[in-house]
Amino acid sequence: MLSCKGISALSAFFIGAASIACADMGLDKFRTLALSLEDSALKATINNRKDPILVHLGDKVSFTVEGVAGKSLFILNLDHEGVLRVIFPNKFDKTAEQTENKLQVPASGAKYSFQVTGGPGDEIVKFIAISGRTEQFETAIESLFEKGQNFPRAIVPVATATETLEDVLAELSVQSATIEYRIEK
Numbered sequence: 001m002l003s004c005k006g007i008s009a010l011s012a013f014f015i016g017a018a019s020i021a022c023a024d025m026g027l028d029k030f031r032t033l034a035l036s037l038e039d040s041a042l043k044a045t046i047n048n049r050k051d052p053i054l055v056h057l058g059d060k061v062s063f064t065v066e067g068v069a070g071k072s073l074f075i076l077n078l079d080h081e082g083v084l085r086v087i088f089p090n091k092f093d094k095t096a097e098q099t100e101n102k103l104q105v106p107a108s109g110a111k112y113s114f115q116v117t118g119g120p121g122d123e124i125v126k127f128i129a130i131s132g133r134t135e136q137f138e139t140a141i142e143s144l145f146e147k148g149q150n151f152p153r154a155i156v157p158v159a160t161a162t163e164t165l166e167d168v169l170a171e172l173s174v175q176s177a178t179i180e181y182r183i184e185k
Helices: 020-031 135-144 158-169
Strands: 002-006 043-047 054-056 060-066 072-078 084-088 102-105 112-116 121-131 173-184
Touching: 043 121, 043 173, 060 072, 060 121, 135 158
Parallel strands: 054 173
Antiparallel strands: 002 112, 043 060, 060 102, 060 112, 072 084, 072 121, 121 173
16 A cells, blocks of 8 residues: 655555455455546656556656546545545645646645555556536545545545545546556565
8 A cells, every 4th residue: 555654744544454255245346437538638657667558666656648638637546445535636636627737746846745655465556637517526625535635535435436536537537547457575
């Protein structure tokens, strides 16, 4: 899982655990979120590592997303324990609306970083770029995730959050990209 080190005394970026069966079910369900909306115009890569699908405990990572100019970007992470979080926008990067075509998260010099922590397992990061109005999606996020947290955690099961977000995204002009990677010691 990724942990966040920020300007304040932040505890673990991802907190809590789910049973393996629940995590696997949530992982499979989340994997399908916005899958039909995958678009070659939106590209996402994970930085700071040599292997395109493997990270190690302690690695610091960032993501580069291309094709986001004029869109609002949301990034969701599902860790191997079944914890779903919104990692962008967040307490440190509050604006989803993008003016540049290419974005690095966290940006160079940001007041936070993503560090790989926890145990080994598979994780999925979804990049969702919405053209036009985002109020419906933002309302869904507010109802499904904690309020007031640096990186809000889902307060409903992953399958429920995924189904709700899929329904909302079906009504919007959306592009998405997915990164899947494995954490090893």
